[in-house]
Amino acid sequence: MKTQVLEAIGETExxxxxxxxxxxxxxxxxxxxxxLLQMAASRxxxxxxxxxxxxxxxxxCGIDDPGLDDIAAGSRRENGKYRLPGWVHIRDRITQDxxxxxxxxxxxxxxxxxxxxxxxxxxxxxxxxPPGDDDLINANLIAxxxxxxxxxxxxxxxxxxxxxKALNAMQxxxxxxxxxxxxxxxxxxADRSVIAAFMAGLNxxxxxxxxxPGLGTTATxxxxxxxxxxxxxxxxxxxxxxxxxxxxxxxTYTDVHPERVEFLREMLKPFAVIWERDQTRQTxxxxxxxxxxxxxxxxxxxxxxxxxxxxxFLGSRLVFxxxxxxxxxxxxxxxxxKQRFELLAWAAKEDIGHRGFLEAGGPRLINQAxxxxxxxxxxFGDRLCDVLGNDAALDFVRFVFxxxxxxxxxxxxxGLLRDRIRAxxxxxxxxxxxxxxxxxxxxxxxxxDIASLVRDGIRGTSARADPNSYxxxxxxxxxxxxxxxxxxxxxxxxxxxxxxxxxxxxxVERADDxxxxxEEVAFLLELLMNSHxxxxxxxxxxxxxxxxxxxxxxxxxxxxxSVHVDPGSTAGTHEDASDFLTAVDQVFELEHQADDAERxxxxxxxxQAGDFRQLHLYxxxxxSLEAASDALKWASLTAxxxxxxxxxxx
Numbered sequence: 001m002k003t004q005v006l007e008a009i010g011e012t013e014x015x016x017x018x019x020x021x022x023x024x025x026x027x028x029x030x031x032x033x034x035x036l037l038q039m040a041a042s043r044x045x046x047x048x049x050x051x052x053x054x055x056x057x058x059x060x061c062g063i064d065d066p067g068l069d070d071i072a073a074g075s076r077r078e079n080g081k082y083r084l085p086g087w088v089h090i091r092d093r094i095t096q097d098x099x100x101x102x103x104x105x106x107x108x109x110x111x112x113x114x115x116x117x118x119x120x121x122x123x124x125x126x127x128x129x130p131p132g133d134d135d136l137i138n139a140n141l142i143a144x145x146x147x148x149x150x151x152x153x154x155x156x157x158x159x160x161x162x163x164x165k166a167l168n169a170m171q172x173x174x175x176x177x178x179x180x181x182x183x184x185x186x187x188x189x190a191d192r193s194v195i196a197a198f199m200a201g202l203n204x205x206x207x208x209x210x211x212x213p214g215l216g217t218t219a220t221x222x223x224x225x226x227x228x229x230x231x232x233x234x235x236x237x238x239x240x241x242x243x244x245x246x247x248x249x250x251x252t253y254t255d256v257h258p259e260r261v262e263f264l265r266e267m268l269k270p271f272a273v274i275w276e277r278d279q280t281r282q283t284x285x286x287x288x289x290x291x292x293x294x295x296x297x298x299x300x301x302x303x304x305x306x307x308x309x310x311x312x313f314l315g316s317r318l319v320f321x322x323x324x325x326x327x328x329x330x331x332x333x334x335x336x337x338k339q340r341f342e343l344l345a346w347a348a349k350e351d352i353g354h355r356g357f358l359e360a361g362g363p364r365l366i367n368q369a370x371x372x373x374x375x376x377x378x379x380f381g382d383r384l385c386d387v388l389g390n391d392a393a394l395d396f397v398r399f400v401f402x403x404x405x406x407x408x409x410x411x412x413x414x415g416l417l418r419d420r421i422r423a424x425x426x427x428x429x430x431x432x433x434x435x436x437x438x439x440x441x442x443x444x445x446x447x448x449d450i451a452s453l454v455r456d457g458i459r460g461t462s463a464r465a466d467p468n469s470y471x472x473x474x475x476x477x478x479x480x481x482x483x484x485x486x487x488x489x490x491x492x493x494x495x496x497x498x499x500x501x502x503x504x505x506x507x508v509e510r511a512d513d514x515x516x517x518x519e520e521v522a523f524l525l526e527l528l529m530n531s532h533x534x535x536x537x538x539x540x541x542x543x544x545x546x547x548x549x550x551x552x553x554x555x556x557x558x559x560x561x562s563v564h565v566d567p568g569s570t571a572g573t574h575e576d577a578s579d580f581l582t583a584v585d586q587v588f589e590l591e592h593q594a595d596d597a598e599r600x601x602x603x604x605x606x607x608q609a610g611d612f613r614q615l616h617l618y619x620x621x622x623x624s625l626e627a628a629s630d631a632l633k634w635a636s637l638t639a640x641x642x643x644x645x646x647x648x649x650x
Contacts (some may be wrong), residue, residue, distance in 0.1 A: 001643070012362040019104040021216050021231060023167050026097040028061040028213070033094050034146045037084070040075040041142045044082045045357050057385050059303055059359075061277045062233070063214040064326075070280045082139050087132040094156065095126055105166045115283050118166075121159050129156070151304045170319075182217040191226045194244055197308040201315030208353035210408055215318060233322040240318065242311070247301040249310060257325045258342075264295070266345055269318045271310055273297040306523060319346035319355070327354040330363045334384040339394050347401050354404030362504050365400060368418060369425040379619070386493075388395075389435055393589065399424050434563055437503040439491055440639075441559040442510050443508050446484045448552035450477050450518040454625075457546040466646065470526040479523030484515040491603075503642045510638060513556070513631035517624040518548065524621050531614040540601035543616065544625045546638075547597055551632050558583035558636060580643060587636040594629035 014249045036054055043051050051073035056070055064253035067086065074085045082089075102122055106326070143157045174608050177184055179192060180199035187195070199217065204335070206215055219226065228242040243250040255261050260280070264276060279294040301307035324344060331340045347354050357365070374387075385393035392557035400421055407417040457473045495505040533541075561580035 002573040006101055014310060020167060020170055021099045023104050026100040027160060027164055028445050029063060030094060030097045032057050032061050034157055037142055038146050039072045040084050043072045043075045045075040047076060051405055056211060060211045060213065070102060081136045082142060083135050084137060087135045087137060088208060091129050091132060103164060104170055110183065121154060124161055125154060127157050137183035156225060166564045182219050184219040186221050187219060188221060194226060194311055198311040198315040204316060205316045205319045205351060210359045211353050212322055212355060214322050230318055232318055247307050249299045250445050251297040253295045254292050258293050260294050260321060260324050261295045263324060264321065267348055271299055273299045306519055310568055320353055323358055324357060327358055333363060334366060335393060336385055336396055337617050339390060343397055345566055348397065350416040352405050354401060356408050357401050359408060360404040365421055369422045372428045373429055380455045387489060392428055392435065396425060396428050433501055436491060436494060436501055437563045439487055440508050441556060443484055443487045443511060444559050446480050447511060447515050448556060450480045450515060451548045451552045454518055454521050455549050458545050460544045470529045474522045474526050477519045481515050481519035484512055488512045494588045503638065507635050510631055511635035517628035521621050521624045525616055531610060535608050535619055537604040537608045540604045541621060543600055544594060544597040544622060547590050547594045548625055548628055551587055551629055554583045554586040555632050558639060562639060565643055583638050584636045587632055591629045591633040594626050
């Protein structure tokens with residue numbers, strides 16, 4: 001419980017108020033369980049009536065157990081008894097929450113009354129809860145548990161009501177007043193503006209938690225410090241305490257998830273918060289002794305205005321910590337680890353949050369859209385980011401987050417939300433062809449880089465050139481060629497999922513031969529340099545290299561225009577198609593010129609090569625450059641057939 005966590009980190013002045021807050025939360029859960037039992041009993045007595053669900057009420061009181069939603073539907077009468085699936089679990093939860101609810105009242109409020117002391121009543125009533133072997137319970141016992149006692153009768157329901165009255169009296173004594181929703185007591189006049197600033201930020205974003213409980217705030221004074229405590233959500237060890245003295249703010253944050261601690265640090269980066277090294281604490285009352293992380297961050301404001309700005313911002317960030325780890329886990333099937341953190345950081349920065357996504361259905365929203373639109377594009381076990389690509393998948397899930405939050409805030413129908421998500425995903429899947437063309441264009445840029453390296457290296461050959469520079473040139477070319485191979489593999493993986501785009505893989509596959517041949521020329525150039533090339537043969541080699549650079553430029557132009565060719569759009573499609581075909585034609589023309597340039601180089605090399613070794617190098621380089629030109633020609637032909645046939649031809 002949060003009270004044990006507060007005690008473990010030394011915040012004893014907040015313990016009493018935390019116990020009362022925890023008791024009120026337990027009261028909400030008990031009322032849910034009693035209502036669930038009444039609904040289940042009604043289902044047993046009226047099996048022909050449709051079974052209801054209390055999902056919204058369950059979520060509102062912070063119970064994360066979807067299995068409870070099916071209990072009423074699964075209940076039935078057997079031989080005069082009720083069979084309630086999960087009764088033993090419900091009985092244990094009622095027992096636990098009743099003790100938690102009574103904790104602040106006992107023993108200081110445990111006065112005798114017409115029904116005896118709370119202690120006596122509590123133990124007596126807990127003993128009346130039926131054991132429920134095999135989930136079978138006498139029908140009259142459910143009524144005995146859930147009815148409000150009259151006269152000499154007592155019940156679980158009645159003691160809950162009596163404890164609630166006692167807790168209300170305690171809270172009135174503790175909290176002298178409310179400031180914008182914060183329960184405050186024993187504060188100074190100067191504290192009011194700080195509390196108000198914190199609550200202004202908190203209340204500005206608090207609606208983004210939707211039906212989730214949490215964000216209860218208590219403020220008091222401990223010596224010279226104002227202390228503000230927020231319970232954030234329902235997780236036991238999830239607590240935030242702020243100590244404010246003059247312009248200094250010390251934030252103490254506890255969490256069982258170190259990733260969420262890091263997320264808080266990321267959110268507070270706009271301010272110069274200095275963080276101490278995290279500590280690990282443990283309390284036996286927390287999840288069977290589970291350890292929690294303690295983080296302390298200090299901020300020193302330069303003036304009162306900056307102090308108020310900081311606490312306002314801090315308050316506004318807390319809603320984004322609720323269910324953060326749950327959201328991160330539920331995004332595993334769609335994004336990689338880095339993307340999930342980036343997405344949640346973006347959602348917080350944009351004041352969108354992730355609770356809307358979870359409230360509207362979470363991963364089910366995306367999985368339904370995938371089932372309806374993906375077709376053969378996705379197979380079991382595929383992640384969305386691996387199919388759409390990292391950037392496209394991240395953009396899509398951002399759209400889902402934004403749409404879910406908007407739909408809930410504007411009270412739009414769930415059907416409209418699903419249709420919007422489906423349409424957006426369909427657009428992403430339909431744009432797979434463009435994504436692969438973009439990948440081909442990126443690959444073409446690498447070919448241009450290698451061709452430029454080779455051309456510049458050839459133009460720089462002389463007796464005075466540094467031989468080491470050509471070793472570096474060859475190494476850079478090899479690195480570029482490796483990058484090109486990675487893009488080729490990415491393209492191959494994509495078309496394995498979408499066979500209808502095999503032609504686009506063929507484009508990159510054929511163009512990749514040009515990258516291989518140019519890298520080979522870069523390697524041979526280092527050897528040629530050692531033979532001191534000169535004269536017409538070296539010049540002819542330079543002319544051939546110039547043609548390859550020009551062909552690579554035209555190849556980039558062709559792919560750049562192909563991306564924008566869209567028969568469904570009237571804007572610019574005709575012009576882009578025309579420019580695409582012009583660039584392809586230029587690649588063809590440059591290939592013819594490269595054939596002639598290769599022959600000229602061969603003639604010059606035979607006539608002027610200094611020795612057989614140099615002749616071999618000239619010949620090999622001429623062959624590779626011409627082969628690179630030929631590869632670009634065939635890639636261009638494949639691209640032309642795709643655009644004319646698949647894109648423009650429908």
